[in-house]
Amino acid sequence: MTDEEQVDNKYYAQILSDVALLLQIKGANRYKIRAYQNASRAIGGLNEPVEDVLARDELTDIDGVGKSIASDIAEIKKTGTCQARTDLLDELDPGLLDLLKIQGMGAKKVKTLYDELDIKNIQELKEAAENQKIRELDGFGKKTEEKFLAEIERLESDDGRTPLPSALVLAESFRDELADRDDVERIEIAGSIRRQKETIGDIDLLVASTSDPTPIMDAFTKIAGVSEILVKGEKKTSVRTVQGIQIDLRIVAPEVFGSALHYFTGSKEHHVKLRTRAKRQGMKISEYGVFKDGDPNPVASMTEEDVFSALGLKYIPPELREGFDEIDLALEDDLPELVDMKHIRGDIHMHTIESDGEATILEMAQAAKALGYEYIVLTDHSQVLTVANGMTPKRFARHIEAIREANEQIEDFTILAGIEVDILKDGSLDMDEELLRECDWVVGSVHIHQQLDKDAMTRRLLNAIDTGLISCLGHPTGRILGGRPGYEYDLEEVLQACKDKRVAVEINGSTGRLDFNADHAARAHRVGVKIVLGSDAHSTLGLEAMPFAVGQARRAGLTPKDVLNCLSAKELVASVR
DNA sequence: GCCGTTTTCGGCCCGACTGTTTTCAGTCG
Numbered sequence: 001m002t003d004e005e006q007v008d009n010k011y012y013a014q015i016l017s018d019v020a021l022l023l024q025i026k027g028a029n030r031y032k033i034r035a036y037q038n039a040s041r042a043i044g045g046l047n048e049p050v051e052d053v054l055a056r057d058e059l060t061d062i063d064g065v066g067k068s069i070a071s072d073i074a075e076i077k078k079t080g081t082c083q084a085r086t087d088l089l090d091e092l093d094p095g096l097l098d099l100l101k102i103q104g105m106g107a108k109k110v111k112t113l114y115d116e117l118d119i120k121n122i123q124e125l126k127e128a129a130e131n132q133k134i135r136e137l138d139g140f141g142k143k144t145e146e147k148f149l150a151e152i153e154r155l156e157s158d159d160g161r162t163p164l165p166s167a168l169v170l171a172e173s174f175r176d177e178l179a180d181r182d183d184v185e186r187i188e189i190a191g192s193i194r195r196q197k198e199t200i201g202d203i204d205l206l207v208a209s210t211s212d213p214t215p216i217m218d219a220f221t222k223i224a225g226v227s228e229i230l231v232k233g234e235k236k237t238s239v240r241t242v243q244g245i246q247i248d249l250r251i252v253a254p255e256v257f258g259s260a261l262h263y264f265t266g267s268k269e270h271h272v273k274l275r276t277r278a279k280r281q282g283m284k285i286s287e288y289g290v291f292k293d294g295d296p297n298p299v300a301s302m303t304e305e306d307v308f309s310a311l312g313l314k315y316i317p318p319e320l321r322e323g324f325d326e327i328d329l330a331l332e333d334d335l336p337e338l339v340d341m342k343h344i345r346g347d348i349h350m351h352t353i354e355s356d357g358e359a360t361i362l363e364m365a366q367a368a369k370a371l372g373y374e375y376i377v378l379t380d381h382s383q384v385l386t387v388a389n390g391m392t393p394k395r396f397a398r399h400i401e402a403i404r405e406a407n408e409q410i411e412d413f414t415i416l417a418g419i420e421v422d423i424l425k426d427g428s429l430d431m432d433e434e435l436l437r438e439c440d441w442v443v444g445s446v447h448i449h450q451q452l453d454k455d456a457m458t459r460r461l462l463n464a465i466d467t468g469l470i471s472c473l474g475h476p477t478g479r480i481l482g483g484r485p486g487y488e489y490d491l492e493e494v495l496q497a498c499k500d501k502r503v504a505v506e507i508n509g510s511t512g513r514l515d516f517n518a519d520h521a522a523r524a525h526r527v528g529v530k531i532v533l534g535s536d537a538h539s540t541l542g543l544e545a546m547p548f549a550v551g552q553a554r555r556a557g558l559t560p561k562d563v564l565n566c567l568s569a570k571e572l573v574a575s576v577r
Numbered sequence: 578g579c580c581g582t583t584t585t586c587g588g589c590c591c592g593a594c595t596g597t598t599t600t601c602a603g604t605c606g
């Protein structure tokens with residue numbers, strides 16, 4: 001994330017999490033450990049910089065932060081770390097934290113390995129395992145040793161989380177493999193995909209069935225693309241695919257599908273908060289339902305709505321279940337009515353054969369109309385992007401005419417003339433001003449000179465916004481999902497300028513980007529900047545990336561009135577510049 | 578270490594699977 005406040009909060013969260021992990025290895029009181037975990041999670045999920053809270057002297061108002069951890073946080077601000085962590089690291093070893101990244105390795109095992117074999121890091125673990133020293137320890141065996149070696153090898157070649165769009169494709173293919181079976185009554189993709197998280201750690205599938213689960217589990221493990229079976233039981237089976245992604249399959253009875261779906265959708269943080277709250281009310285929540293203390297029969301389990309309702313809460317959409325403030329909002333009936341695909345009336349960012357797209361103006365329009373849209377904006381590239389066959393002013397002038405003509409040929413649909421104009425190194429725009437004024441919508445994007453330093457990039461964007469010619473900033477961070485991190489600039493300053501100059505910011509839904517992401521979009525929204533969603537389609541098929549943009553908007557808590565695509569074509573154009 | 582509609586003590590989310598045991602601790606999500 002290029003989001004500064006999140007990076008800062010994440011740093012604080014990490015230090016506290018380190019303390020929790022080191023305490024675990026040391027074998028400290030488990031509730032003290034949990035206190036540090038809770039505080040770490042709370043700081044990581046704050047909606048404002050923790051340093052602002054510190055400045056107001058209100059740290060202990062944060063749920064999970066008491067006097068002791070508040071003083072740790074003050075110390076981190078001053079010194080970059082805290083005494084608790086320093087002392088633990090003196091006593092233990094920093095490499096032990098890495099050991100915990102190994103699947104199947106928890107604090108107890110780390111402690112045993114450290115005490116018995118003086119293993120302090122992954123390299124030493126690898127050597128001990130290769131020399132078959134691990135299997136001699138009490139509580140360890142040959143299998144554990146072999147698992148460690150395999151896991152170390154995997155960690156060494158691992159490239160992290162999977163972007164949502166590719167994870168979704170894989171999840172859907174596995175879902176579809178099982179969906180047609182007679183013994184599968186229902187199957188849903190749960191987990192972070194359902195929450196529309198921009199990157200995915202693993203995939204969760206949930207099946208409702210009344211039959212013997214074994215054949216379903218067998219079929220699951222035999223799907224083409226499974227490279228390894230990690231866990232296999234009657235209720236839960238986990239595999240790893242050739243892409244290195246873990247897929248978990250859970251099977252439950254149909255009458256508990258709602259509570260199970262809620263459970264497997266997560267997030268963990270959401271559940272911890274919800275369950276703690278339920279417990280105080282004398283109730284228990286599990287994947288099998290909501291239970292009143294002592295009663296083996298659930299008061300709710302059939303649907304997710306039932307589960308929330310039994311807890312006295314409004315339905316919380318999956319995208320908001322991150323353990324931030326959604327439970328309080330649901331309690332007060334104050335949840336945002338999230339924007340949905342059904343609210344989206346048009347798409348503001350796409351390309352045709354005029355630059356680097358694969359379809360004509362009319363083909364794009366007809367495809368968009370078939371998707372139920374009322375309008376599109378065609379935004380081909382400007383000339384500096386020669387690799388993308390960018391338009392010269394002359395070509396753009398003709399293109400505008402062609403768009404106006406095409407617009408006459410299609411009924412009950414509006415094709416707006418636009419451009420994705422490059423924001424040049426100094427912030428000037430790569431097109432004649434007159435033509436930019438003539439067209440309906442201007443996406444301003446950075447494609448070249450991405451390596452400017454922070455000050456220069458900030459000035460560049462401010463200059464571009466200052467022209468008054470841009471309708472929205474396209475893919476505003478420039479990051480490639482799972483690839484390059486995006487250019488550096490002062491986001492707060494740029495957002496403020498966008499608000500002042502009535503420039504919207506795009507959530508670009510194209511599968512490689514998701515840019516802005518939900519965090520950025522939420523931040524823009526707080527500043528009061530309007531959000532607009534674009535598919536950045538380069539073909540008719542590319543138009544189908546819009547749901548990813550909607551997903552990020554939903555995670556950001558945006559309602560239809562916050563998203564310009566929910567306006568008519570006329571209102572859209574009038575709402576900016 | 579944190580918290581309070583049982584508030585200054587006595588609790589702290591829940592269940593599945595594995596490997597190592599021979600009834601369960603550890604780990605994971």
